Amino acid sequence: MSQTILVTGASSGIGKASATLFADRGWNVVATMRNTDDGAGLAGRDNVLVTTLDLLDSASITAAVGAGIERFGAIDVLLNNAGYGAYGPLEATPMSVLRRQFDVNVFGLVETIQAVLPSMRAQRSGVIVNVSSVGGRMTFPLGSLYHGSKWAVEGLSEALHYELAMLGIRVKLVEPGGVNTDFGGRSFVFTDAPEFPDYQPLVDMAAAALQEEASDDNQEPHEVAEVIFGAATDGSDRIRYISGAGATQLLGNRYSAEQDEQFVAGMRAQFGL
Ligand SMILES: NC(=O)c1ccc[n+]([C@@H]2O[C@H](COP(=O)([O-])OP(=O)(O)OC[C@H]3O[C@@H](n4cnc5c(N)ncnc54)[C@H](OP(=O)(O)O)[C@@H]3O)[C@@H](O)[C@H]2O)c1
Known part of the structure; x- marks a missing residue:
C-alpha cells in the first residue's frame, strides 16, 4: 500500500x-498551504x-490532518x-514581528506535530521531518529572530526524538544552506531600523552579505527534496541531514557530524533508548 506524507508550505x-517528488514516486501527498x-x-x-x-490558525492545522487521514487512511x-x-536588529524589532516568527517557525510546527501524533502513536510508526537550516546550528549577524526560531526547532526536535523513538516514531532534521x-x-522580513543609526553599518553589511549568500553555491529545491526523501525513508536512527556542499562546509567548520552522532548515541544508551 502507498505511504502518505503531509507537507506544510507546499505552495512554493x-x-x-518535496510534494512533487513524493507524488512522482507513488506516495499519497497531503499538500497543505495557506x-x-x-496548489494548481x-x-x-x-x-x-x-x-x-x-x-497561525490552529483549527486549519487540525482540519488538514483530519482531511489527510480521511482521504488516505x-x-x-x-x-x-x-x-x-x-x-534585523533585535532592539528595533517590534514584539509582534518577533512573536509571528516564533508562531510560524516554532509553535505552528509544534502544533502540527501534536496534530499527527495521536494517529502515529496508534499505528506505532511514523517519521517527522522538520526543515531546519544551517542557521539552526550557526548564526548570521542580525538573525536573532530567525536563528532563535531554528535553534528552537533543532533543540525541540533532538529532545523529542528520544521520547518518540520508543513509540516507533522517528524525528529528523534537514538542514539546507542557501x-x-x-x-x-517575497517571504523575507527585514527590519532595517533607520531610526537606530548605531546599527546601520551592520545592517548595510548584512544586507550585502545576504545578497551574496543568495547567489553563491545555492541548491535547487528539488535537491533538498531528495535529501528529505532520504531522511523520510532510510529507516535509520540518524537525526540530522545536512543538505548541500555549502551547508556541509559551513557546519563542518563548527561541528563534527561524527561527534554529534556519537554524543546522541551515548545519551540513548544512558536512558536505555
Ligand atoms: N531557501 C533557503 O535558502 C533556506 C535555507 C535553509 C532553510 N530554509 C527553510 O526551508 C523552509 C521552506 O522555505 P523555502 O526556502 O522553500 O521558501 P519559500 O519558497 O518562501 O516557501 C516558504 C513556504 O512557507 C509557507 N508559509 C509561510 N508562512 C506560513 C504560514 N503562516 N502557514 C503556512 N505556511 C506558511 C509559504 O506559504 P505562502 O506561499 O502562502 O507564502 C511557503 O509555502 C523554511 O522553513 C525555511 O526556513 C530555506
Whole structure:
C-alpha cells in the first residue's frame, strides 16, 4: 500500500518540490498551504490532496490532518517545511514581528506535530521531518529572530526524538544552506531600523552579505527534496541531514557530524533508548 506524507508550505520552494517528488514516486501527498489556489500544479492527481493549512490558525492545522487521514487512511510522514526568515536588529524589532516568527517557525510546527501524533502513536510508526537550516546550528549577524526560531526547532526536535523513538516514531532534521526559493524574496522580513543609526553599518553589511549568500553555491529545491526523501525513508536512527556542499562546509567548520552522532548515541544508551 502507498505511504502518505503531509507537507506544510507546499505552495512554493522546498515544500512544493518535496510534494512533487513524493507524488512522482507513488506516495499519497497531503499538500497543505495557506492559499489552495497556489496548489494548481499539484491538484488533479489521484494521489494528491491539496488542502488549506495556515500555521497561525490552529483549527486549519487540525482540519488538514483530519482531511489527510480521511482521504488516505493514515499519515506516515509529516514534513514540517513551512517557515520564513525575519531579520534585523533585535532592539528595533517590534514584539509582534518577533512573536509571528516564533508562531510560524516554532509553535505552528509544534502544533502540527501534536496534530499527527495521536494517529502515529496508534499505528506505532511514523517519521517527522522538520526543515531546519544551517542557521539552526550557526548564526548570521542580525538573525536573532530567525536563528532563535531554528535553534528552537533543532533543540525541540533532538529532545523529542528520544521520547518518540520508543513509540516507533522517528524525528529528523534537514538542514539546507542557501536554496533558490522565495525565502530571500517575497517571504523575507527585514527590519532595517533607520531610526537606530548605531546599527546601520551592520545592517548595510548584512544586507550585502545576504545578497551574496543568495547567489553563491545555492541548491535547487528539488535537491533538498531528495535529501528529505532520504531522511523520510532510510529507516535509520540518524537525526540530522545536512543538505548541500555549502551547508556541509559551513557546519563542518563548527561541528563534527561524527561527534554529534556519537554524543546522541551515548545519551540513548544512558536512558536505555
Ligand atoms: N531557501 C533557503 O535558502 C533556506 C535555507 C535553509 C532553510 N530554509 C527553510 O526551508 C523552509 C521552506 O522555505 P523555502 O526556502 O522553500 O521558501 P519559500 O519558497 O518562501 O516557501 C516558504 C513556504 O512557507 C509557507 N508559509 C509561510 N508562512 C506560513 C504560514 N503562516 N502557514 C503556512 N505556511 C506558511 C509559504 O506559504 P505562502 O506561499 O502562502 O507564502 C511557503 O509555502 C523554511 O522553513 C525555511 O526556513 C530555506
